[in-house]
Amino acid sequence: MTHRAPIRRFCLTTLFASLMISGMAVQAKEWKSITIATEGSYEPWNLTLPGGKLGGFEPELMEDLCKRMGIQCKLVVQNWDGMIAGLNAGKYDVIMDAIVITPDRKKVVNFTVPYASTPATFITTKDSPLMPADHNIIKLHDDEKEINTAIAPLKAALKGKTIGIASGTVYTPFIDKYFKDVADVREYTSSADAILDLQAGRIDAVFDDVTFAQSMLARKENSNLTFSGPQLGGPIWGEGEAMGVRMADNDLKAKLDEAIKGALADGTVKKLSEKWFKTDVTP
Secondary structure, three states: OOOOOHHHHHHHHHHHHHHHHOOOOOOOOOOOEEEEEEOOEEOOOEEEOOOOOEEOHHHHHHHHHHHHHOOEEEEEEOOHHHHHHHHHOOOOOEEOOOOEOOHHHHOOOEEOOOOEOOOEEEEEEOOOOOOOEEEEEEEOOOOHHHHHHHHHHHHHHOOOOEEEEEOOOOOHHHHHHHHOOOOEEEEEOOHHHHHHHHHOOOOOEEEEEHHHHHHHHOOHHHOOEEEEEEEEEOHHHOOOEOOEEOOOOHHHHHHHHHHHHHHHHOOHHHHHHHHHHOOOOOO
């Protein structure tokens, strides 16, 4: 990030003070159009349809939110690992990619109110399931004793195995911290790439969001994949999924917050989540 020189900072401060003294009002930015970045490959949150158009839960929700705000919206594709950096560099105005709010991310991103909250689980092949599927959700807090007790059976099943995980997600540090002592951990640029390696037999399991896993398992080419073990959810994954804007763009955050609250209140989020996830993910 480029830092302004001290003399430049002083001059700007002096100019701002002069404007205020002279009675000139400082206007907030008028948001008539915004650009939203999404991955375009994290089904069913967002996906690229034949012809290049973006679809999925988030693009459809964003379309609704933009109508509520009376703002023109443009969706662009951006790899997840460069998404936050691109936002702060001014390449786009909003990021929307099933992004979970975390304390570390809040230091560099201004988050909207959450519009979803989902658990995570392991995916394996049917011919070598590490653990039977258990669709019960174990709610975890940021408590090492609680976590170690809950995941003990998973660690035993994954001993000596290789786990695939998308890099830079809220799940990555969890897998690194709690499973690297018993298994090899392999990071991928995208969750879809991890699934491809699972299919090819290069890894034994993938850990990811349940909604993404459901989408992958619904595909004909993935009929040999299955859930493994329980679903892990709760406050350990943060406050829920939300959109991110730059720290300075509080006015844009306020507009998005109002639109999201409206979409939650009138059932729009629930309707879209049941369409794309077959379950209600409203926070």
